[in-house]
Structure formats: C-alpha cells, structure tokens
Amino acid sequence: MARPRKPLLSRARIVAAAAALVDAEGLEAVSTRRLAAGLGVSGPSLYNHFRTKDEILEAVADAVSAQVDLSMFDESDARDWRTALHDWALSYRAALTDHPNIVPVLARGPGRRPAGLRVADAVFGAMVRAGWPPAQATYIGALMRYFITGSALGSFARGFVDDETAYDPADYPHLGQAHLLAxxxxxxxEGAFETGLRALLDGLALQYAAVVPDAHAAAGTER
Structure with missing residues (x-):
C-alpha cells in the first residue's frame, strides 16, 4: 500500500504548528482555518483532535509547561527548599521567556492541563515535605506563579525608548540614562528578576524559621 504523501494529522502536529504561529505572531493570529491551511488539511480535520481554538491554545500552553525542569523537587534531590525554588523559578522563567506570547494563557492557571498540574503538584509536595504547613505551601506556589508569570508579561527595560532626547532633565532629572535601558x-x-527572586526567598526564609523552628531553618537561608 502506498504511503500517504503528507504525514497523518496528529495532536502533536497541530500543537507544534499552533505554537510556531503563537511565537511568531501572537495569540490573535491563531485560527482553525489558518492552522488547517498550514497543515495542508481541511478545517474539520482539526476537530477530530480539538473541539475549539481555545483547546489548541491550552495544549500549546501545556507544552510550554512541560519544558520546565522539575528535577529539583524529586525526593532524591539534595537541594533544600529554597535552592529548589530558586532553580525552578529560573527554569520556569526561561521557558516563558522563550514563548512570551503564550504567557496570558498560562497566567490563567493550570486548569486541567497535565503538565501544568504536574508543576503545581511538584511545588506543593516539595514545600510540604520541607515542613511548610499545607496552607503556606499553597500560598508559596501561588506567590511564585504570580511573580514568574508577571515578570514574563512584559519587559521593564523595553518600556523606555532608545532616544536620549526623549527624557528632558528638566522634567525627569533622574532619567538621564533611561534611553540606554532598551x-x-x-x-x-534578568537582573531585576534575580533581585526580586532573592528578596522573595529571603522573606520566605524568615517565615520558615518562625513557622518551622525545628526543621533546620538555617537550610532555608543558603544562597
């Protein structure tokens, strides 16, 4: 039997095509019609795998979540809770930085996305094992997601124009070098993210010493 000229349509092919489109042009560029045309299939063919465009975007978001390293939360890993959170945050931000256009979808939370739920489960489980009360472990997971996704939603430095005449010293006496930020x-x-992350972890370490006084709190102060 002759092989089909084009690869058979699959969820993975659809997600890869949608991800490429989101990366290149943003969320608004994605439509089932455009995806079908790019994949060389008819529009209805997509509905054998996804019911709606939103389901496709959810799958793209989950594919990005799957890129986040979770090895630091394995029970066999020797990293303390603070170091684990630090290393995970860097990995999470790197994944979002590589795919910034999908961040608004990720910011809604994991919902039913498997990889996103694995991230939430890993963080919560590791914090509880470290001695944090379950409620505090939940707060930490939420706090970290707010901080990381928020940092990926926009660039502070890119918010300034590359024009040294744009910021008149008479009006903005402290912005003489702002045109260099872009x-x-x-x-x-990256420096702002690392500064904020360390400050956040410093604060959590102080809380940890108060909440878990007998759990070797000093381990949470390592940098």
Whole structure:
C-alpha cells in the first residue's frame, strides 16, 4: 500500500504548528482555518483532535509547561527548599521567556492541563515535605506563579525608548540614562528578576524559621 504523501494529522502536529504561529505572531493570529491551511488539511480535520481554538491554545500552553525542569523537587534531590525554588523559578522563567506570547494563557492557571498540574503538584509536595504547613505551601506556589508569570508579561527595560532626547532633565532629572535601558534589556530584566527572586526567598526564609523552628531553618537561608 502506498504511503500517504503528507504525514497523518496528529495532536502533536497541530500543537507544534499552533505554537510556531503563537511565537511568531501572537495569540490573535491563531485560527482553525489558518492552522488547517498550514497543515495542508481541511478545517474539520482539526476537530477530530480539538473541539475549539481555545483547546489548541491550552495544549500549546501545556507544552510550554512541560519544558520546565522539575528535577529539583524529586525526593532524591539534595537541594533544600529554597535552592529548589530558586532553580525552578529560573527554569520556569526561561521557558516563558522563550514563548512570551503564550504567557496570558498560562497566567490563567493550570486548569486541567497535565503538565501544568504536574508543576503545581511538584511545588506543593516539595514545600510540604520541607515542613511548610499545607496552607503556606499553597500560598508559596501561588506567590511564585504570580511573580514568574508577571515578570514574563512584559519587559521593564523595553518600556523606555532608545532616544536620549526623549527624557528632558528638566522634567525627569533622574532619567538621564533611561534611553540606554532598551539596548541593555536582557541584562536589566534578568537582573531585576534575580533581585526580586532573592528578596522573595529571603522573606520566605524568615517565615520558615518562625513557622518551622525545628526543621533546620538555617537550610532555608543558603544562597
């Protein structure tokens, strides 16, 4: 029997095509008609795998969540809770930075997305094992998601124009170097994220010492 000229349609092919479109042009560019045309199939063929465009975007978001490293939360991993949160946050932000256009979908929460739920489960489980009360572990998971997704929704440095005449010292006496931020975007944004992350973890370490006084709180103060 002759092989089909085009690969058979699959969920993975649809998600990959949608992800490429989201990365290149944003969420608004995705439509079932455009995806079908790009995949060389008829529109109704997509509905054998996804009922709606929103389901496709949810699958793209979950594919990004699957890129986040969770190894630091394994019970066999020797990292303390603070180091684990730090390393995970860097991995999570890297995945979002690579795919910033899908962040608004991810920011809604994991819902029923398997990879997203695995992330939430891993963080919560690791915090409880470290001695955090379940309620506090929930707050930590929420706090980290707010911080990481929020940092990926926009660039502080990119918010300034690359024009030294744009910020008149008479009006903005402290913004004489602001026009340089745009060209230093990556360094500024990464530095801001790391500064905020360390401050956040410092605060959590203080809470940990108060909430879990007998659980070797000093381990949570390591940097």
């Amino acid at each position: 060209e230093r975007r990556e360094k500024v944004d």
